Amino acid sequence: METLLAIGTRKxxxxxxxxDRRRWEVSGPQFPVADVKAIGIDTRRATPRLSASxxxxxxxxxxxxxxxxxxxxxxxxxxxxxxxxxTGAALEGVWQFAYGPEPDVVYVGAEPSALFRSDDxxxxxxxxxxxxxxxxxEHWEPGGGGKALHTVLPHPHDARRMSVAMSTGGVYxxxxxxxxxxxxxxxxxxxxxxxxxxxxxxxQCVHKVAVDPSDPDRQYLQNHGGVYRxxxxxxxxxxxxxxxxxxxxxxxxxxxxxxxxxxxxxxxxSMMRFPPAGRCRVYRxxxAGAMWTGLxxxxxxxxxxxxxxxxxxxxxxxxxxxxxxxxxxGEVWAxxxxxxxxxxxxxxxxxxxxxxxxxx
Numbered sequence: 001m002e003t004l005l006a007i008g009t010r011k012x013x014x015x016x017x018x019x020d021r022r023r024w025e026v027s028g029p030q031f032p033v034a035d036v037k038a039i040g041i042d043t044r045r046a047t048p049r050l051s052a053s054x055x056x057x058x059x060x061x062x063x064x065x066x067x068x069x070x071x072x073x074x075x076x077x078x079x080x081x082x083x084x085x086x087t088g089a090a091l092e093g094v095w096q097f098a099y100g101p102e103p104d105v106v107y108v109g110a111e112p113s114a115l116f117r118s119d120d121x122x123x124x125x126x127x128x129x130x131x132x133x134x135x136x137x138e139h140w141e142p143g144g145g146g147k148a149l150h151t152v153l154p155h156p157h158d159a160r161r162m163s164v165a166m167s168t169g170g171v172y173x174x175x176x177x178x179x180x181x182x183x184x185x186x187x188x189x190x191x192x193x194x195x196x197x198x199x200x201x202x203x204q205c206v207h208k209v210a211v212d213p214s215d216p217d218r219q220y221l222q223n224h225g226g227v228y229r230x231x232x233x234x235x236x237x238x239x240x241x242x243x244x245x246x247x248x249x250x251x252x253x254x255x256x257x258x259x260x261x262x263x264x265x266x267x268x269x270s271m272m273r274f275p276p277a278g279r280c281r282v283y284r285x286x287x288a289g290a291m292w293t294g295l296x297x298x299x300x301x302x303x304x305x306x307x308x309x310x311x312x313x314x315x316x317x318x319x320x321x322x323x324x325x326x327x328x329x330g331e332v333w334a335x336x337x338x339x340x341x342x343x344x345x346x347x348x349x350x351x352x353x354x355x356x357x358x359x360x
Contacts (some may be wrong), residue, residue, distance in 0.1 A: 003316055004069060005324060005357045006050065007332055008036030011350035013052055015070045021322045021336035024345045030070065033057075038311065041358040042099025042106065042122065048360060051106070051122045053094035061093045065109070065122055069360065081108060081116050081125045087132065089114070092146070098123070100154035100162075109149035113140050113166045115178070136169065136183065136202055143167025143205050143224075150310060151209045154214050163209065163219070163234050171221070171234050177200035184230075187237035191225040203219070208252040208310040209234075216257035218288065222252040222310075224270060229289050240289025245276045251313035255338070256321055260288035263315070263323060263339065267307040273307045274302045280304035282313075282325065284339050298342035299333065306331070311354035318359045326352030 005016040012029030013036045031054050050066040063080045064073040077300035082090040089112055096109035106122040109115060115133050116125035140147065148167060155161035163173040164309045170185040183202040188196050212218035217233040226247050228237040241247035246266040255261035264283045268276045275281060280299040306329035313325040314339035323339050326332040330349035335342045
């Protein structure tokens with residue numbers, strides 16, 4: 001067995017492989033003149049299928065797939081993800097791949113904010129009309145990175161239930177397979193709103209949401225400002241930022257098996273998007289956010305003036321779990337022991353947009 005780590009950057013895709021998650025063989029770049037903002041690794045198949053969102057400045061966005069772990073890639077003759085003509089919209093990019101409990105069902109989150117579904121393992125996709133036609137859509141605004149649906153969380157056991165998150169719009173959830181959607185932002189503070197209006201029904205700039213593997217109704221959220229937990233499937237949220245050095249950041253990662261274990265990478269503030277005092281630290285909670293511990297053994301102790309973006313941190317499904325992150329300065333780090341120690345996978349890559357890992 002070995003671990004595959006896919007690294008999407010501003011200038012292509014790199015693949016890293018390791019048998020011990022300490023020493024890595026790195027290959028690439030693939031698609032070297034394109035943004036790779038999202039990667040999916042579908043481990044439901046005998047041989048995992050890789051999907052990548054590729055944005056070429058000349059040819060535009062597309063989705064490519066590989067059934068041989070990245071040795072070769074294919075793209076359908078027709079655009080796999082495209083808005084129907086009656087929407088008046090054009091695809092600007094794909095930000096997320098997600099896999100539900102049904103075989104061959106794949107979801108993508110897109111820009112402008114929309115959800116697409118595939119029933120053929122990610123070869124072709126159809127727009128989820130229930131969300132696209134939501135009356136709030138005209139009020140959704142772009143965040144700093146764009147007007148994108150960046151988080152898709154299918155319920156692991158119930159195909160009718162799902163949560164999504166977007167900037168800026170917040171969290172929405174469905175319980176009827178995507179026919180109808182309700183905003184799920186109660187308790188999330190919007191710091192830039194006037195006094196008395198800080199808790200709107202929607203309009204939050206949510207950066208990332210993760211689901212606890214032991215209880216899908218327990219969810220964790222990193223907002224533009226604030227870190228939160230929900231115990232009721234996203235219906236209500238409460239702060240778990242106490243104990244963190246800052247409540248601004250992008251990623252939120254849940255351990256694949258251990259209940260209440262989550263990872264976060266705090267940044268100083270929305271204006272100073274680097275770790276407090278330039279100290280590179282991943283923060284872990286083992287009690288659903290009641291307490292946090294900074295993890296830094298092997299990481300730079302100072303002079304780290306970079307950031308980790310919303311999909312640039314992930315965990316694999318090994319035991320013990322591996323944890324990974326990539327920075328905007330092109331460094332990629334791995335922990336083979338759930339964050340206790342870290343080793344560098346790669347350096348001097350382009351701006352890292354996303355990392356995804358799986359045991360193969």
